[in-house]
Each structure stands twice: as C-alpha cells, then as structure tokens.
Amino acid sequence: MTTSAEQEGKRRGRRPAGADTKNALIEAARAVFIEQGYEGATVRAIAKRAGVDPAMVNHWFGGKEGLFGQSVLQLPIDPTMFANEISEGDIDTLGERIVRRFLTIWDSSGGGQFSALVRSVASHDMAVQGLREIFLKQIFMRVAAKTGADNAMFRATLVASQLVGMGMVRYVTKFEPLATNDIDTMVAAVGPTIQRYFTGDIG
C-alpha cells in the first residue's frame, strides 16, 4: 500500500527542524562504542541507533574517528575543578573524599562511561595519552604535590592503580558484591588505601 517515499521519517532533505542529529549521534555513539569497542562498533550501527543516515557521521564529524573523539573521549568531569574540590578539606580524610567523589561521578552514568573509556584505552592507543595527561598530571599529581610528601609521582600512580582497579571491578567485570555495594561501604574499605598512598609510608 505504501510506497517507500510515503513512510514517515524516510523522506529526503532537511528535517523539519528541532532534530538535533549531532547530539543524537553522540549519544548513540557512546552506547555502541561502550558495547562493541572501537573496531567492533560500525558507523552503520551507530547511525541506525540514532535514527539517522550513516553519511551524517561523515558530515558532522568527518568520520568514525572524529565521532569517537567527540563522544567517548569526553570526560564527565572538569579535571581542574575535581582537583580543587578534593584538595580542600582535612588532609586526613583525603582518601575518603576521593573515593566518594570518584564513585559518585562514574555511578551517575551507570558505569557505562567508565567502561567506554577502558574500551578506548584497550583498543585505541591514542586514548592512553589523553588519560595520562588528565588523570595523572592534572589531578593526582597535583593533589600529591599539595600533601608535600616525597615520591609524588609514584604515589599518584599508586592512587590511580587502586581507583582504576576499583572501576574495572565495579563497572566492567562487575564482580559482586563490590559492583553493587553502596558508596559508604566502598569509602570505608578503599578510602584508607588511597589515604596511605598519598600520605602514608609506602616503603
């Protein structure tokens, strides 16, 4: 009965306004990259999920690579703000504050955003450079410096290792009960570890 041209949403030409294709693509890309990784995710699958033609990826982002950078590689935090927030306050509760802040941020996306970042790092070398820059130099290194302890860089990497690992187990592999334990429980368990890495005796 219906010709292919009659079907709603398949007409050619510019859309009747209000349709934010760019954002739709970014959200779809996040989801698909999370589920499939960089290589596994296809431009076609992303476009389909966004309800848009695959050619739009090229039009708006210059290609798959560009879309990747504009979706997954965008952190949900402002590094400088993060560093400042956790720096101010009692130095003895620094570890607890960081763990709480870390989990609050990543929990808000159900862990998907964290998964995506790990996938990026695993399948895409360029992401590693970005992470090092942001996490280490802009955040942990800055915090470690404020404590005045020696071996600031080593301490920063130790902190990163525990936080990244906690994220892996909670968001990626989802080992129970760590994956669903409430934040307070996690703070009590992991906070002291971070605290020691920053201000304690590490050998």
Added chain:
Amino acid sequence: MTTSAEQEGKRRGRRPAGADTKNALIEAARAVFIEQGYEGATVRAIAKRAGVDPAMVNHWFGGKEGLFGQSVLQLPIDPTMFANEISEGDIDTLGERIVRRFLTIWDSSGGGQFSALVRSVASHDMAVQGLREIFLKQIFMRVAAKTGADNAMFRATLVASQLVGMGMVRYVTKFEPLATNDIDTMVAAVGPTIQRYFTGDIG
C-alpha cells in the same frame, strides 16, 4: 625469471615435516591479538606472521574465534597451584606474597599477556565470565576463606580490584614510575593494601 612455483617455501602440499604450524599460529596469534585487539587483528596478519596460509586458521582452529580462545584466553598460570602456593606460609605476609607472585607472572611476558586479557574483556563479553570463575572463585575466594575472616567475597573483590588496577597501570597504560619500578618496591607499596583487604579492618 622465476615462475611462482619455483620459489622456495611456496610450493603446495604438505610441508617437509617438523613444521609445527599449530603452535606457530598460536604464538603469532598471541602477538597480533595483543597488538591489535580482537577485531583489529586479522586472520591474514596472523597467518603471515606465522609464515603460513590463512586457511590454516580454519583448518586447525575452526576460525578466528577458535584461535583466539586457544591463544590469548589461556592463562599463564594454573589457578589451583597459584592458590596453594600463596596460601601456604605466614599469614601476615600473605599480601606481599601475592603481589610478588602476581608481578612475577605477568612481567615474564612483558605485560603483553595481561594487556591481551584486558583487551579480551573489553571487547569480548565471554572473557568476563572466564575471569570471574578463575580469579575470584578459584583463587582469591579460596585464599580469603582460609584466613577465616568475614565477608570473604567482598574481600576477594577488593583484592582483585587492587591487583587488576596495578596491572592496568603497569602493563596497559604504562604510567611511570609504576610501570618500571622493580618488584620489591611494588611489594612494599601494594603488599600492605592486599594484606589489609584479606585480614584487616575494612569497615
């Protein structure tokens, strides 16, 4: 001058014996999967590296998937043996023993094997199930049970989080100085964390 049939090493038919194609493929697969990830690694590239025809992958492993399982997903340790080794000895140095053992094992492949596993987990859901089974239930859970502490499963996941994180930073993102610090230094820094997760107060 030379016809294609004259060139050495390109004749058809069975090879002059002694050529262990299967193993050559497994080793090549490990290398390429490590460097490229599952999707990024091509059967052709693996075969070329092994000096063998791509069709051999199908012949010996039934396809790319099979080769993946027989190469990367093989852990370089025997879980039961590992659990026993670290269980025996002074319970107060349990943490140190685990860190030392963990690093010794994965350092031996230059970290590549660990990277590959992470890549698998990130791009291949089936690997997660395998990891949970092996790491948690067969190793850490068993050890945690021996200590007689409460919350054995929570403790096991905490241990896993710190070890996985250490592996991520040392082998995957390679943040310095943690990436190249010698094992003794790492044991001194991280050992106490593991020890506390197993036998200490975690909230």
Added chain:
DNA sequence: CAAATTTTTCAACTCTTGGTGAATTAATAA
C-alpha cells in the same frame, strides 16, 4: 609399490566496512 590420509597452498566468494558525491528537501536571506 599402491592407496589412503593428512597437511598445505591457491584462488575465489561473499559480506561488511568506511567513505563519497549527487540528488532532494527544508530553512534562511535578499
């Protein structure tokens, strides 16, 4: 030796990939 089997290469097939350019339609400017 002859027959059967195993191992290997080769060529080709099909499917999917990311990307391109023209055509089409809506929105906007003159």
Added chain:
DNA sequence: TTATTAATTCACCAAGAGTTGAAAAATTTG
C-alpha cells in the same frame, strides 16, 4: 518571492574481512 545555504538520504565504490573448496604434495598405511 526568489535565491542561497544547510541538512539529509540514497546509491554506490573500493578495500578488506573471514571463510570455503578444490588441487597438490608429503606422509602414512596396507
């Protein structure tokens, strides 16, 4: 209104993917 610009879809391409089946050569078996 008319002309211009922006947004979207479509059909198609070249490259590369994993896989397949037949042919060829070495080995093993009878």
